[in-house]
Amino acid sequence: METQSTEPSATSLAPPRGRFDIFRTLGPGLITGAADDDPSGIATYSQVGAQFGYALGWTMLFSYPLMAVTQGISAGIGAVTGQGIACNLRRHYSPWLLRFAVLLLLVANIVNIGADLSAMGEALGLLTGTAHRLYALLFALACIALEIFVSYRRYVTVLKWLTLSLLSYVAVVLSVHVPWGAALYGALVPRMVFDGDHAMALVAVLGTTISPYLFFWQAGEEVEELHRQKRRRLGANPHAAGPELARIRTDTLFGMGFSNLVAMVIIIATAATLHANGITQIQTSSQAAEALRPVAGEFAFAIFAIGIIGTGMLAVPVLAGSAAYAVAEMFEWPEGLDRRPREAKAFYGVIAVATLGGLTLTFVGLDPIPALYWSAVVNGILAAPLMAIMMMIATNPRIMGHLTLPRWMALGGAVATVVMALASIGFFVLL
Template identity: 55%
Template structure:
């Protein structure tokens, strides 16, 4: 689920823009981010499974409460913007195939998402929604159909190139939509909920005999999920490079522009296929975005909250979800086109991720918190490398801006 949610509408728009504007030149970002995003997600899962607490609660062990509150506030703001951008893109995608008002369908998707989150356990309906995300494999098929410039493709995968201000901004967006802060809180919270949902399961600090099997499960789940996520992301970059960039479309301004990349594989159904991908991943990702913010706020406020709870059992938790979703709808009435809003929400995530990742690394290194299950040297190296890389990208963005 985390891997599918990572290729949300913001990801689709960002990867499409990277391919359309720069061709194959930014393919290296996917090769670079795979081990780093896998490490960060493993660290998130490890913290939740070892301690039985969410990320925000654990961060209070290493940082002052006001600092943690500030980080959670940044997460809430970034997630709200991302929710709004995703909803607006879903509305625009629906307008492509139905002709209905994008504003009306945006509000409809927001209400549908809220109703599902409040009245249906996420685990239940996400099993159905995930099949809509299979439409994203049309981009993988696209790679095998359209002619590719193999020399440029291989060079783009192995030679990092950063050409100018626009490339720096796009790289930050790619990093931000790939290594996204909301996924950290989500995966940690899902491990905590997994403890409560399995008979005999306990935090690994209290039941070290369960560690070997649980770490094996987390490694397999995370590496497989992130590999699929990055495979689709790379296919989107390559596919849009071979179609949009190759035919002179260097900037994606609307959902219709982005959908045109799928014409070689879908023909007259390109808009329909694109819309299914945007709507399917959006319906999966919006609950993850709103839920991760609610988990983080609930951790800091010591509220009980879970997407498996009834509303009356977790009033504060669901209030955060409702507030984030309602505020997000306002993005649809902003001057930004939904595709541009998606791209800039990814840039914001790339900046917000830096302090949150640094706090996570302090937590997973702390023996008082993790007991005998602090991260391995390899995991620590990859985690800090990812943090430094994101910080450098954010600093470069500040310079070029």
């Protein structure tokens, strides 16, 4: 975002002088990035590693700048306008466009929640040797309770600590033999075989890393941060925007980098174990964990399964929360995790309904494979048009004032939008 001045002011969110608290600086971007590695994402990365070995590791480096610039734009919209994506859609664009986007987002999120809860229940069931549906119910209730009854300040801290669960996959890699020469070659040297399997894998990776619910969540969380800090939106105080926009850039770049690094580690772990032992088809994250047991040992299996639970506890609230932000902004309801339950009953009601709706799919015998498939279809339909709308918002001086996108970021956003549009088209061609 361009600013008229980068000098700090009394309203700046820069860290206290003489101290740089990285854990305090990182927030919405870190949580958003970590939530992107949800159980359904873990299943995608596990399948890529199992099917292709190290050959598609480069897709993580390819998708990183696209993901970072897209999330940076959504965060900037929230911080500059003081409103979320859906609210800006309502104020500046056609009502039917808003309803279409929110409806697709709600459907995709509920299905994704159901698949994630199912994967979490199965993972705990693998560890305990008992049925998983009861565990899915307990996880759903725990996620709802945390979002509704824990104060925003404490809840954000909980989510930040949950991001550490992703380090379990680093432990898996360190516990198995990895031919690092081949792994690094796959990560750094792009190789693309032009057939249906490789093209579908690329589309799946892009659809997993760049998802609409992340746009709504990060924009909403930046608005929450303004409320928590009792600050004005940056558009109303552009002279003090420099430090805060710098904080957003650092947070987003780190969060998306952490997300893609963990995804790379998952690909390497499954390539070194499953692919190396002839296991090339993985359909769920829990299947990936179970398949690790005979080839990598009990420790790798247990750590992988624990990671599924930890990332699910992070991702399900983000999925439900992003749906609640969108629906509340569409109907102009009071919204925000910083509000008490009685102050935003409808907002918290959407969180509960979305989570329990996903849980219901698990109890009625949801097959996670077609569920994730159709969730990806809906996200693919929604992502590119929504990214184009975000670009229009972020480059519009009437909305953003003096804090419109700089040219380099506008170019990066345009490239990301075109890539996602081509990926969506490719998905339907392959379908």
